Amino acid sequence: MPSNRDRDAPKRHGPSRRMQHQGVPGALDDHSNGKKRKSAAPTNGAIKKQKKGGNAPAVKAVINGGPKHAANSAGKASTKGSFKTQQKPAVKLPKKVDPLEDDEAADLSGDAIDDPDVMEDELEGIEEADFDDLDDDGLDSDADDFAMAPSGSDDDDVVDSDQEVQKGVWSEDDDSDAEETLTAANIAGLSQKLNQERAEEEADAEAELQDAALQTNIAAADLGEDEEEEGGKKSMLAPDLQLLRTRITETVRVLSNFKELHDPARSRAEYTQALLKDICAYYGYSPFLAEKLYSLFPPQEALAFFDANETPRPMVIRTNTLRTHRRDLAHALINRGVTLEPVGKWSKVGLQIFESQVPLGATPEYLAGQYILQAASSFLPVMALAPQEHERVLDMAAAPGGKSTHMAALMRNTGCIFSNDASKDRSKGLIGNIHRMGVKNTIVCNYSALEFPKVMGGFDRVLLDAPCSGTGVIAKDASVKTNKSADDFLRLPHLQKQLLLAAIDSVDHASKTGGYVVYSTCSVTVEENEQVVQYALNKRPNVKLVSTGLVFGKEGFIKYQSKRFHPSMKETRRYYPHAYNVDGFFVAKFKKTGATPAGAVRAQGSAEAKQANGVPVDEDEEVGDHAEIGAEEEEGEGEFGGWDEDEDTEYIERSLHKAMRRKGIDPKATKSAAVKSLTPAKLTAGAPNGAANGVASDVTNGKPKKEGKAGKAKEKAG
Numbered sequence: 001m002p003s004n005r006d007r008d009a010p011k012r013h014g015p016s017r018r019m020q021h022q023g024v025p026g027a028l029d030d031h032s033n034g035k036k037r038k039s040a041a042p043t044n045g046a047i048k049k050q051k052k053g054g055n056a057p058a059v060k061a062v063i064n065g066g067p068k069h070a071a072n073s074a075g076k077a078s079t080k081g082s083f084k085t086q087q088k089p090a091v092k093l094p095k096k097v098d099p100l101e102d103d104e105a106a107d108l109s110g111d112a113i114d115d116p117d118v119m120e121d122e123l124e125g126i127e128e129a130d131f132d133d134l135d136d137d138g139l140d141s142d143a144d145d146f147a148m149a150p151s152g153s154d155d156d157d158v159v160d161s162d163q164e165v166q167k168g169v170w171s172e173d174d175d176s177d178a179e180e181t182l183t184a185a186n187i188a189g190l191s192q193k194l195n196q197e198r199a200e201e202e203a204d205a206e207a208e209l210q211d212a213a214l215q216t217n218i219a220a221a222d223l224g225e226d227e228e229e230e231g232g233k234k235s236m237l238a239p240d241l242q243l244l245r246t247r248i249t250e251t252v253r254v255l256s257n258f259k260e261l262h263d264p265a266r267s268r269a270e271y272t273q274a275l276l277k278d279i280c281a282y283y284g285y286s287p288f289l290a291e292k293l294y295s296l297f298p299p300q301e302a303l304a305f306f307d308a309n310e311t312p313r314p315m316v317i318r319t320n321t322l323r324t325h326r327r328d329l330a331h332a333l334i335n336r337g338v339t340l341e342p343v344g345k346w347s348k349v350g351l352q353i354f355e356s357q358v359p360l361g362a363t364p365e366y367l368a369g370q371y372i373l374q375a376a377s378s379f380l381p382v383m384a385l386a387p388q389e390h391e392r393v394l395d396m397a398a399a400p401g402g403k404s405t406h407m408a409a410l411m412r413n414t415g416c417i418f419s420n421d422a423s424k425d426r427s428k429g430l431i432g433n434i435h436r437m438g439v440k441n442t443i444v445c446n447y448s449a450l451e452f453p454k455v456m457g458g459f460d461r462v463l464l465d466a467p468c469s470g471t472g473v474i475a476k477d478a479s480v481k482t483n484k485s486a487d488d489f490l491r492l493p494h495l496q497k498q499l500l501l502a503a504i505d506s507v508d509h510a511s512k513t514g515g516y517v518v519y520s521t522c523s524v525t526v527e528e529n530e531q532v533v534q535y536a537l538n539k540r541p542n543v544k545l546v547s548t549g550l551v552f553g554k555e556g557f558i559k560y561q562s563k564r565f566h567p568s569m570k571e572t573r574r575y576y577p578h579a580y581n582v583d584g585f586f587v588a589k590f591k592k593t594g595a596t597p598a599g600a601v602r603a604q605g606s607a608e609a610k611q612a613n614g615v616p617v618d619e620d621e622e623v624g625d626h627a628e629i630g631a632e633e634e635e636g637e638g639e640f641g642g643w644d645e646d647e648d649t650e651y652i653e654r655s656l657h658k659a660m661r662r663k664g665i666d667p668k669a670t671k672s673a674a675v676k677s678l679t680p681a682k683l684t685a686g687a688p689n690g691a692a693n694g695v696a697s698d699v700t701n702g703k704p705k706k707e708g709k710a711g712k713a714k715e716k717a718g
């Protein structure tokens with residue numbers, strides 16, 4: 001990878017993604033807020049404090065400053081450590097004096113701390129506070145949560161965006177003066193920064209345009225690639241990134257209007273191959289992953305996606321309504337020098353942090369459990385699940401507890417949540433968060449989720465926030481760009497499918513208030529999302545997809561390459577960093593309409609037992625295959641199917657052979673690494689009591705190398 005990737009990369013126009021709002025973009029976000037912010041003057045002590053501090057650094061426009069991995073080759077996103085408004089620039093900026101940059105702050109304030117989609121292996125543990133003293137103070141009757149956890153039917157109750165628009169950004173609209181004051185407190189800081197940022201960016205943009213005008217139709221030879229040296233040896237010159245970028249932009253332009261713009265001597269496939277090569281060189285992806293991600297979008301959008309993965313998402317905290325109100329929390333943090341505002345109208349508990357003078361993982365409010373550092377998109381599965389008071393709910397893969405603690409708040413500490421995770425180490429973080437946040441309705445357990453419903457069933461609702469490849473969180477963990485192989489996209493979906501069947505089988509279809517399952521991942525690949533959901537629809541005719549109730553998000557695919565999915569797949573939701581400035585995510589909600597025959601559950605259990613002894617991977621061929629949709633299962637359980645090992649192995653072989661043939665390899669000549677990798681040692685997910693780390697080890701949130709330190713993270717786990 002070229003070391004100078006960042007240096008010459010062109011600048012992105014507009015505010016940095018950190019400064020951009022999350023979630024529902026455009027009209028919703030701009031409505032009233034923007035105007036208010038610009039015109040109002042600072043009026044209260046909070047803003048004075050900020051000014052007096054005087055060290056609110058000017059926001060440096062975040063640029064399309066070339067891929068982050070060059071600047072951050074360790075692969076960890078700059079979201080870790082102390083938080084600053086400006087994203088870590090790809091181009092080295094003059095060092096600013098910032099109290100947040102000292103080591104202690106870096107240890108304590110990382111926004112990765114509570115974020116379930118980032119491992120916290122590099123976080124050293126915060127000293128555990130005496131949380132017993134911080135007992136629930138009776139604040140759990142937050143108006144926010146009344147609205148969030150309505151009593152009616154599930155689908156009606158998740159989020160009512162119209163109602164919120166009328167109310168304004170703060171849900172506690174009974175105190176409009178306070179709202180004015182609070183908003184004003186952020187205005188001066190924000191608008192000053194935005195103005196400054198805009199001026200800088202305009203200058204940059206002008207320079208860039210002038211540059212670009214001089215550079216079109218650049219041939220590969222111009223980029224310093226593969227140049228021959230005198231002795232015939234190839235030199236390893238770093239490509240000129242500015243030129244590379246320009247060529248990518250130009251190729252995308254041609255592909256977007258191929259008929260009109262292409263060179264008749266070159267086919268679309270040639271253009272695409274050249275583009276993918278450039279994308280790999282410029283952003284640092286493996287060819288395999290670049291192609292997989294590119295194929296999800298039209299060319300222009302793919303570019304936006306790759307760009308968005310180079311910039312961190314905004315830092316967000318979720319108010320713990322068991323402890324406080326969002327408005328009160330916002331006031332407290334503003335008084336500590338934090339610049340923030342509500343995350344968007346779609347959430348009543350989220351606060352987007354623009355800048356902080358204090359480490360957000362160590363404020364008194366944090367230690368008192370008033371908030372958790374949590375990516376905005378992690379709110380969505382719980383909002384879709386919409387757990388109700390007094391219900392019995394299962395969180396199948398719960399550590400470190402971002403979603404379990406959110407559920408507890410929505411349920412106002414009533415009913416019972418079983419928070420399960422296969423990883424013992426990660427469960428320590430889960431327990432820490434549960435204590436810190438005053439959650440009292442939760443039982444932590446440590447099974448492989450494949451063991452449900454044998455361990456326990458009959459839940460009103462189940463959340464499966466599945467272990468996944470993490471292709472939605474590349475901005476946080478750039479190592480995903482290069483460390484995922486075809487085998488991962490066989491093994492992970494295999495596990496996800498089994499887990500989803502277990503989730504469905506654990507729900508009580510006759511629940512008076514529920515009967516719902518939510519499946520989510522922080523990955524954007526079809527293999528881990530629509531194909532898993534389609535598999536469950538095929539295997540469990542007693543479930544159907546229903547609306548997630550979420551007010552934004554793109555529809556799941558009903559068609560992807562040669563695959564066709566059930567039309568109801570439109571009910572699922574996809575989230576992309578470039579579209580909403582949130583982590584990539586997928587959310588599907590099922591309603592269980594009939595009982596699962598006991599035989600099917602047994603079959604699932606026995607497959608799990610088999611798996612524990614080693615063998616399988618994934619099939620997938622039938623999933624998404626049009627002919628299979630709605631097809632009856634032919635296994636011994638009537639319409640229901642458990643896991644058939646032989647069938648599975650056959651599917652895997654067939655799938656692998658196909659893939660090899662596509663690559664021009666003779667399948668008979670070599671045995672696939674995927675098959676070789678299916679040793680008993682690697683497939684222990686079915687083993688009980690946390691022995692599942694073999695499978696968890698390959699996934700974003702269960703990497704074994706991180707397990708050792710996860711325990712240390714305790715309250716930091718997120």
Ligand SMILES: C[S@@+](CC[C@H](N)C(=O)[O-])C[C@H]1O[C@@H](n2cnc3c(N)ncnc32)[C@H](O)[C@@H]1O
Pocket residue numbers: 115116117378396397398399400401402403404420421422423426447448449450465466467468685686692695696701702718
């Ligand atoms: C995406 S993370 C969950 C994040 C969590 N829901 C939150 O919001 O904090 C996936 C989790 O799945 C767990 N896991 C992996 N395999 C599992 C299995 N077979 N059974 C249960 N949990 C598993 C991992 O240990 C990891 O904690």
